[in-house]
Amino acid sequence: MSATPESYDVIIAGAGPGGGTAAYFLSQAGLDVLVLEKETFPRYKTCGGGVSPAFLAQVFPFSFEPVLCSHVRTASYELGGQRVSMPLPPGKIGMVMRADFDAHILAHARADVRFGAAVKEVSELTDRVTVTTRDGRRYQACYLIGSDGASSIVARSLGLQRRHKMMAAIEIEAPASEAVRAAFQDHALFIFGEIKNGYLWIFPKGDHLSVGIGALGPRPGELQARLRQVMQRFSITLDGLTFHGHPIPLYSLRRQARAPITTRRCLLVGDAAGLVDPLTGEGIRMAIKSGRLAAQALLAGRPERYPQLVERAIRRSHNFGAVLARVFYRFPKACFYLGVRNPAASHAFIDLLSDRTSYPQVIARLFGSMPFFLARQTLQALVPQRSSH
Template sequence: MVTLDADVIVAGAGPGGASAAYFLGQQGCKVLVLEKAQLPRYKPCGGGVPNTVFNFFPFDFEPVIEQRISRATFVYGARQFTQPVEPDALTMVMRDQFDYYILQQAQAEVRPGVEVAAVTQERDSVAVTTKKGETLRASYLIAADGANSPVARSVGLREGKELGVALELETEVDSATLAAYHQRFLVGFGYLTAGYYWIFPKAHHLSIGIGTVKRGEKTMPHLLQEAMTNLGVSLEKHRRYAHPIPIRIRREQLQHGRVLLVGDAAGLVDPLTGEGIRHAVESAHIAANTIVAGNVAQYTAMIEKTYAADLGWARLLSHIIYNSQRFSFDWIMRNRLAFTDLIRILSNRMSYRQFVAKLPLYMLSLGSRLPLDKRQ
């Protein structure tokens, strides 16, 4: 009989991996988490978390909350508008603190500095070989190892995947600028053919970035610099971090044998916003439940039924908005009803399918456009 090191091995300690470890541990599983970086690991990320994510956990996230969003600014070219948003829609976190905080609540063994090199599926177990040459075995393996998941490659999943890219940094600013973005996020359009730039506020600095769901955007550093210069935000002497954004282009298998993919490894990222934390936690919850219930063969179908199908509608809306950014700014984003519904999508209170179905209604309410901000 093969000796198992754990019931479940989790590869990766981001929000998907940390959440999977927590959910499995709560249900009595022996969990081993392998993370290639040292912990807590820095992760460049806007750090916007829909508040509904917190409902998956019984503990308080207050220790890692940087800001709670109360206003949103949308920009196109030299024009912008700012509107209040629901107070419980979006919260800002630092990913190194947020991810590690979840992991600390998990009943799991955690091994930092251990990277998965190969995966072999056996009759009643899965064997994981690390880059240090150690072989570990468990009944199941959850891959939460990112957009370029080595585990997914090892078992033949997510072949032919499509990737976008984001460029991000953290920057300290003067007190007046920090105050101007207090509890307010900004997203801007018109610089990329299929993406946007952003400013997300943290407690003592700003998270700034630019991202696209389309390959071939060659001048992102220059475009980010230009956009921030126009907003009066300096990016001098700051290190920029680039990372891939997985794009889901079709329904595909997310489980093979005893291996399940979650979060970025499964391509479960919003193709309009690039946000993936919510889907990482949701997919981790479903993966843990299917493992405990012994029906992992149903994992992909459950992901599709729960929310993945709606990402197809998000992709359709992203094509509409990015292919006609000026029109979309004036007639969708500035539409009072559509703006409210976009925030409801961000806070997981409305589906993309529902939003797309309401596009004719938004077009009929042409007189309800939100006013532009006055020039400073």
């Protein structure tokens, strides 16, 4: 007969930002929390590592300064050789290495953490949840939070698995020459128009750069080839470096808008719940937001309210973001000209990344500023013509 499983109030499967955040808020409130994490921290996680320090400061009472490897002061966007740059106020965008960032959140949680503990199976009973790990150990709790990422075993075990709209992505930590690093010291660059339904990025990471590419439905080998080719233009050679690939489960109107993210005793958060921004592939913020909402719902003794909280805080905005994504990737040039180059729209977008606004407001600010933007563009086009006569 097997021994009685260890018992907890809440078990959290996966210690990324979603799981770490839930562990932090639940354990701070005095609950007995167990975190089961497949890897041993600190571990490498494929990610651009772009986060908003302003957002983090809204959520957590502790500083992230020790794990921020750079602060972004300028964001630039390129399409077809045209570049638009925008100065950013301090604290809007920062860069982290996920190994340090995820460990930092977890270190602030007062949870029992088991590394090398991959969840294999979950069973939900009327009064509890039992979890079996790959090494055959069993644990039980009143509730389970599934924060085990894009290929969530928890979601699959509970029949909550759905086919995500997966963006394929590759990321490389590139040393780069001193001159190139200096050019990108506090500068993040997004490059559009080089791959269908996707983009490339160059992010500063202190002593190196994070470069990457993500797209929906690329041809085999296309991501690697495009990334190499475009990075050569910036004198960034990728020879001999490790290419890290990982899927990004983008929020999709058709697949996620009404998809269940809970059972009676289990709540999915972050990538496991398919909450990644449908336009940008940004997912750290949504993992943190949903991790906190899951904790709040459990602490209030109302886990059934979690889907409603996620609907209000994330999905409602994402529904508009998904429409914007469709328009953006279908008409990239028009969107670049009217949206990305429009400072009011770009500022609205940066506010979105710091969680100060939502997609409906971004769209409202885009259309509200359009007449003024177009008038200014027309004037700028006319003035040099007049002076040349």
